[in-house]
Amino acid sequence: MKQIVQTEDAPKAIGPYSQAVIHGGVIYVSGQIPLDPATGQTVDGGIAEQTARVLENLKAVLEAAGSDLSKVLKTTVYLQDMTEFPSMNEVYGRYFQAGPPARSTVQAARLPRDVRVEIDAIAAAG
Numbered sequence: 809m810k811q812i813v814q815t816e817d818a819p820k821a822i823g824p825y826s827q828a829v830i831h832g833g834v835i836y837v838s839g840q841i842p843l844d845p846a847t848g849q850t851v852d853g854g855i856a857e858q859t860a861r862v863l864e865n866l867k868a869v870l871e872a873a874g875s876d877l878s879k880v881l882k883t884t885v886y887l888q889d890m891t892e893f894p895s896m897n898e899v900y901g902r903y904f905q906a907g908p909p910a911r912s913t914v915q916a917a918r919l920p921r922d923v924r925v926e927i928d929a930i931a932a933a934g
Contacts, residue, residue: 813830826838834931834933835873838869839886840869842861854895877903879932880909881931882909882929882930883928885900885913886915887915888916889924909929
């Protein structure tokens with residue numbers, strides 16, 4: 809049986825999807841974009857600020873699911889511009905220092921709300 813995860817500490821879903829779903833001991837976190845959960849607006853700044861906000865949103869969803877960043881198994885990073893990879897990667901590395909998850913990074917033609925970065929994740933529950 810699947811369990812739906814929702815928290816006010818991350819942006820509300822802006823479509824017919826859940827922030828995360830837990831099934832079989834695995835948490836599937838929907839793509840997070842750099843929206844401030846308090847205002848629903850995109851954070852100011854460049855790729856570094858946007859990446860930090862995305863990872864804070866991801867962290868909040870995982871915490872609501874009873875997990876944390878240390879239990880992330882796999883992420884997918886979607887970048888608007890692959891030339892921003894080094895800056896994104898530097899911020900990303902601060903959140904995943906020990907035993908980082910598997911990761912794919914791709915350049916997307918366009919992301920929701922024209923943000924620079926979106927990240928989804930798969931994590932172990934509990």
